[in-house]
Amino acid sequence: MSAVTPSIASNELAQLNERSREIFRQIVDAYLTTGEPVGSRNISRLLPNSLSPASVRNVMQDLEMLGLIQAPHTSAGRRPTELGLRFFVDAMLEFGDLAAQDRAQIDAQIRAGAPSRTLEGVLTDASALLSGLSRGAGVVVTAKRDQRLKHIEFVRLEPTQALVILVSEDGAVENRVIAVPIGLPTSALVEASNYLNARARGKTLDDLRRDMGTALDAGRAELDDLTARLIATGLASWGGGPADMPQQLIVRGQANLLEDLHAVEDLERIRLLFADIEAKKDLIDLLGRAEAGDGVRIFIGSENKLFSLSGSSMIAAPFRDASQKIVGVLGVIGPTRLNYARVVPMVDYTAKVVGKLLNR
Template sequence: RCAASGRSMQETLAEAGQMLSGLAGAAGLVVAPKSEGLVRHIEFVGLGPGRALVVLVTADGRVENRVIEVPAGLPPSALTQASNYLNARLAGRSLDEAKLSVAGEITANRTALDALTNQVVEAGLATWAGGGGGSLIIRGQAKLLQNLDQASRVGEIQALFERLEAQETVLRLLELAQRGEGVQIFIGAESGLFDSAGLSMVVAPFRNGQEKIVGAIGVIGPTRINYGRVIPVVDYTARVIGRLLG
């Protein structure tokens, strides 16, 4: 249905997160459904010592990004090698199929890649394949940094952003959203995602046509956000996304 309007589901979800951010005066977040489609392209981009960005493009045009840890001192050429190696084997396959094939080659030592590059390949596939979560879209991060006078609070918010990058956080958000029907509210450290007593999260799951929970949408903001306005908007947005997925 999104394709009929000229937008991908990923773009629609990002727009929904941006809308929630604007309405709530907080950061909007969306756990996008896990990609089950065929892979068109994958690329590794260095982010600095010990970290790399994995960019995945599916056959239906969806783009997902993940940050992974890579061996210290890894040369840029290893990231290029890992990208070329996977692209030669991913075309026309799902991630789970590719993971099985590549794992077999690595075990049999048939990859013609060095040990460090093999680690990058395995980490890149592991961040998607076999997991229950999808990708996390965050919009309006700057709103959490507004009106913070204490440097300690700024560091706390920055640490939260780093935590949100982890795949474990995506799975945790889905778990929290499934705790009950409709909108869930977590104040302070209740969610386990942040330690601050000054932050809260409002999140709701959305379902596909088979009524299976496949993602979640909500906001993270100060505990003083207007819950009376935010809760119905989060609930309505989750229902609309569910209809689009149906």
């Protein structure tokens, strides 16, 4: 496994003595466990070698001057800064093997039902699994596949809305809601479905959109204008516009991010993160950065603009197909006090299991 390239290069940090490192480690461990700052008296009780609270305070002052810890508000305790967490993850944290129980659960849930499940089903399960194991949000991004079509149907929802249902040959189903003119007869929905199904089977969406571009113009004699517009709108709902993204994003477990909040401002930070996740583009861009190298990437807080306001972290790893080409990235989003020692090998192992499944 490889973490993100260390951003801590200061000789002062590299030369911290053993006492300073141990006190810093205790502060970080307490924060990762409780989310709360810890005071010098509590630290002095935790140290293997007896050290007075006054001596601990002196070391803490040095650590604070280096930017590794801070005092939130007027608290007498200290907690690590984002710089401190990065130093801890890159220079001090040891990543062990994934627990046998976690390994068995990942194997069982991701491999269950294979090879009959669709890729989207596998990735959705992987995202939900990571969310459940980490108590964070599980995320997956992968290129939208050029699926071949089996069936397309238009179904009325409301007087001004219809549902377009697309079924691919591998059984994957996608839905889009589109606007329709008031008064559009049900017969137009049926005619649009029949017209596309007569031409869609076995083709990709790109194939169908390309064919329909000229066919609709030539075929308006056999279609009324409303039906032709309905077909064009339905096909456009699957892309072809400037806002369409070539990747699909799967997010599960956002509600986990609402757990264990410590203040009203925590809730506001998570609200901002939810808004960013819904916008998708920044998260897809960030996950794409995890494709830049082998192994696990760790993004902490404001190191990335997506998390600059929410104070979150993400651990992500790429997965590969049979030709060893990177075809997607999966990971976990959570607070900066994620259990990095557990989540990093968990994400790494899950990416490997998904890759092996794709190689069959």
